[in-house]
Amino acid sequence: MAKTLVIQPVTRIEGHAKVTIQLNDAGNVDTARVNVIELRGFEKFCLGRPVEDLPRITPRICGVCPWSHHLASAKACDAVFGVQPPPAGAKLRELCNSIAYMEEHILHFYFLAGADFLLGPDADYSIRNVIGVLGAAPDIARKVVKVRHMCAHMLEVLAGKAIHPQAAVPGGFSKPLSPAERDQLRKNADEALELAKFSIAFAKENIFPKYLDVVKSLAVINTGFLGTIKENGALNLYDGKLRLMSSNGSYQDFPYDRYTEFITEHIESWSYLKFPYAKQWGEGFSMDIDNPKGIYRANTLARINVCDFIDTPLAQAELEEFRAKFGRPAQLPALSLGAADRAALQRRERHPVAGRSRDHQHGNAGKGYAAGGSRCGLHRGAAWHAHPRLHHRCRWSDHQREPDRWHHAQQRSHQHVGHASRQESDQRRQV
């Protein structure tokens, strides 16, 4: 008899989703869909708010990756006002992004995805979680809890608040860094780098080999990839140009303000999430697993696929080893977990406090959205990767649409610096 199964919620991600499976009379799967079941509507209620307030409204899109939204929004404001942060402001922003990246990857790798691997996918849910990890590997768990907490504290030192900060303001950063704070952060960064080195060694020895067969067979699909890179093609998590790579490895680079020429968003009747796809390829949109059209992934795996190299030595060595095994672009969805580890290594390796002397040339309005938020758990190496769209980004229901808002904000930047809205006069509330 026909039957509907509802696997709800999809857990250990930020955001709400379920899987609806329709069985036919023979008991076989007729359709299987991942439904995103929430909508908050940031694209509506951001309109009409003072534009400089958006960097403190948009982080609330995701509390796991608030810094991505905060900084993308601040960069959009820079573009609206036509200003560039001074070098110290740009460095402080990037430093926060790097530390947030460390913190979030520890969260993802150990707290969210780790249990599936450490305790195995078949362990009961009551054990297969971070508390189970605590019981199975108490020393590692204690170390991980400590370093993640330390990273959150580093952000507090820099910005007052680790979650939903407001320190990045249009044109710069509100809080200076004292020499004493900098010296403390250097020590913390060293400790985080040690954890990154330990993690990748531990996973390469104990985790990855055990699941290689699963990795090679689970939810295999060929798609394109999108990520940010520096002008010289190096991995870049904070800034830079976008690279859209086809499944065969060919690619096009474009600046953030050409987003709408390359990407558009499709709507399905069964999900609040929109489905961004590469309209630039001209092949339309299809989620046929065997022959997907327009589908690209933006995430950790995407980042290390699109970049030509990583400009820190330890991460570059790992990247080379990874590429020797899995090629470029690496397509196997379950590789995301390892990719996350490599990208995180780069962040910790780049001594956060040293920063870089490179000047930041642009306002960078939309690109943070493409580069940002994949850290919330969707790239954990679990079965959800069966669905290509799930690779996209963290906050399914809200992420995708924001570039639209920035697009308008930028278009309007010359006439008005007051409000983000096109219809501000209609929408502004009067007392």
Added chain:
Amino acid sequence: MAARLAEEWFAICGGCEVTILDIGEPLLDVLKQVEIVHMPVIMDHKLFGQTGENAEMEIPQADVGLISGGIRSDEHKKLAQEMRKKCKILISLGSCACFGGIPALANQYSTDELLQKVYRDSVSTETNGLPCEQIPVLTDRVYAVHEVVKVDAFLPGCPTTPEMVANALLALLEGKPLPPLASKSVCDECPTKREKKAVSTLKRRFEPVEFKPGAPLSEMRCFMEQGFLCHGPATRAGCGGSEGNPRCIRAYMPCEGCFGPLSDKANPMVDMMGALSSIGLDPKQIPDRAATFNRFAGAGRLRPTPKR
């Protein structure tokens, strides 16, 4: 015997859940005394049974229930009722659960207006349909959790603080009542210098704040008196925890009001207009006043403007 804990999240960002992790190492000791029975952020417990065959959503019995996020869909409403039924003590975690939070800014618009913008009037989106099947129906507005079910305690903040969560959990484990929320305002905990007189007209938030880098905050002039809109006067204290200084003030930024109003009955708009006027600033110069003064407290306080 370990206390049983259930957690659910509605219209959320997940920041309050991360805040629980920010308790740090003491969390490990708390966890030893707690048995988590349902918590989507860390645990794979499913609402319709692990294989999705049940007809009704079910949450196991628990001693303590935490809910983050405001209520935005019919399903959130049902889940809130299920949580109330199964949990002896129910706590609203974070400003979204307590007052609607940022998502309740949507209460200025009808659900139709929201959907219209998202799926019809967006330059980056095709207009090929509207989500309508297999998904929950949005409620007419965002509700605070206690507008729908009885809530026993509130831990406000966007996000709330690790210290408040830890103190609440420890009190519950020891069978004691929850520590009361601060009754003071953020201004009462703010170290900046106040002389009850503004030295400037109102400024935009991106204009430079005057302070001496490295000098203690107590040598800096109050934000509001420098002309910056600061929500401190109408916002509940507590974000600074035992360190004292409010979190945003530490970053040389004015308070944005994330701990919500001083009481359930308070009108932050009236309080803020009074505070501004009393130091010689003109509140009428502030654009977007309703949404600005109720930034985190839109559930029950923000509503669509009647069509003219």
